[in-house]
Amino acid sequence: MQTRRLGRSSLELPVVTFGAWAIGGGPYWNGTDDEQALAALAAAFDAGMHAVDTAPIYGMGHSETIVGRALAAQRRANGSTSDIKVCTKIGLRWDCDDGELFFESQSADGKPLAVYRNSRPESVRLECERSLQRLGVDHIHLLQVHWPDPTTPVSDTMGALAELHAEGKIGAIGVSNYDPELLEEAQVALGDLPLASTQPKYSLVAREIEADVLPWVIEHEVGVLAYSPLEQGLLTGKVRGDRSFADTEGRARRPSFQDRNRQAVNALLDEVVAPIAAELGASLAQTVIAWTVARPGISSALVGARTPEQARENAAAGELQIPPEAWSRIDTAFAALRLESEPV
Numbered sequence: 001m002q003t004r005r006l007g008r009s010s011l012e013l014p015v016v017t018f019g020a021w022a023i024g025g026g027p028y029w030n031g032t033d034d035e036q037a038l039a040a041l042a043a044a045f046d047a048g049m050h051a052v053d054t055a056p057i058y059g060m061g062h063s064e065t066i067v068g069r070a071l072a073a074q075r076r077a078n079g080s081t082s083d084i085k086v087c088t089k090i091g092l093r094w095d096c097d098d099g100e101l102f103f104e105s106q107s108a109d110g111k112p113l114a115v116y117r118n119s120r121p122e123s124v125r126l127e128c129e130r131s132l133q134r135l136g137v138d139h140i141h142l143l144q145v146h147w148p149d150p151t152t153p154v155s156d157t158m159g160a161l162a163e164l165h166a167e168g169k170i171g172a173i174g175v176s177n178y179d180p181e182l183l184e185e186a187q188v189a190l191g192d193l194p195l196a197s198t199q200p201k202y203s204l205v206a207r208e209i210e211a212d213v214l215p216w217v218i219e220h221e222v223g224v225l226a227y228s229p230l231e232q233g234l235l236t237g238k239v240r241g242d243r244s245f246a247d248t249e250g251r252a253r254r255p256s257f258q259d260r261n262r263q264a265v266n267a268l269l270d271e272v273v274a275p276i277a278a279e280l281g282a283s284l285a286q287t288v289i290a291w292t293v294a295r296p297g298i299s300s301a302l303v304g305a306r307t308p309e310q311a312r313e314n315a316a317a318g319e320l321q322i323p324p325e326a327w328s329r330i331d332t333a334f335a336a337l338r339l340e341s342e343p344v
């Protein structure tokens with residue numbers, strides 16, 4: 001699969017990276033099937049999707065543990081996993097109450113717990129050590145700050161990450177959900193060390209970063225890992241009016257999944273994307289992924305998958321070339337779409 005270098009760092013990622021949030025399970029995704037998750041990761045690696053994005057908070061350590069098991073299986077089968085890039089994060093803690101309260105959640109056994117934004121230097125180091133252990137590796141290719149922590153100066157967090165980089169524990173430094181002002185602060189704090197990437201939400205129906213983050217990263221040569229590029233499945237055409245989600249599942253409460261929004265998105269998929277997908281011999285999901293990674297400034301699309309079939313389909317999207325005229329047709333049609341965002 002085609003790879004792209006993240007900004008001025010030396011790290012290269014494939015244009016489609018495996019997003020490992022959903023395979024961590026937890027209440028948002030209504031649990032998960034570990035064997036299915038391992039099979040999905042194996043299928044992704046075999047299909048050339050040689051990068052995975054995870055985080056400690058995904059399933060409270062479970063996603064990283066599953067990724068660690070998948071890497072161990074690859075190591076047993078192939079002798080090495082040095083070609084698979086491992087990206088994880090720091091900055092969301094559920095086991096201590098330092099920092100700023102972010103949201104209330106629950107543990108795997110249903111106990112309530114609170115998640116705090118905490119990017120304090122001592123926490124950065126502790127989280128990195130725990131991630132190395134869960135992942136079963138001695139090096140993380142990209143360590144990202146998951147969400148801004150207003151209680152910790154950005155320069156303190158970057159200082160801790162730079163130390164981990166100097167020690168060889170991490171290969172590159174990234175952030176996520178940062179606005180241009182924070183991106184600037186992070187880059188200044190790192191000095192000569194490049195800020196490799198930022199990780200914002202980006203898809204055909206979530207295009208806010210086109211106004212500020214994308215122009216900033218292009219000017220400053222910082223990579224972009226686009227998250228939720230399929231709007232959690234809505235942009236695959238497989239979330240029609242008849243698909244239901246458990247009340248407890250996060251997607252049941254997601255504004256884009258409300259009936260009128262489903263109808264509007266599926267109408268555009270059918271009218272504009274389907275004929276292009278048919279010409280390319282691709283699925284709707286593949287065409288949407290190809291649109292995403294062809295947007296200037298985007299380095300890699302982080303695509304979640306819970307089955308081997310989805311993983312293979314998404315990996316093949318990394319080989320798909322979308323002609324400029326077709327890209328523009330999709331771009332223009334969705335730019336005019338206004339989703340209703342009132343809560344359920």
Ligand SMILES: NC(=O)c1ccc[n+]([C@@H]2O[C@H](COP(=O)([O-])OP(=O)(O)OC[C@H]3O[C@@H](n4cnc5c(N)ncnc54)[C@H](OP(=O)(O)O)[C@@H]3O)[C@@H](O)[C@H]2O)c1
Nearest residue numbers: 019020021176227228229230231232233236302303304310
């Ligand atoms: N930094 C952050 O704050 C942040 C936030 C969100 C996500 N992320 C990252 O971005 C990654 C991806 O985001 P995401 O999981 O929210 O959304 P996504 O990639 O847009 O959607 C993933 C979901 O889409 C469905 N899907 C995937 N491939 C499919 C296919 N080929 N055909 C049909 N359905 C398909 C699956 O739904 P079903 O499960 O229903 O099959 C899957 O769980 C995450 O795993 C994580 O690494 C980061």
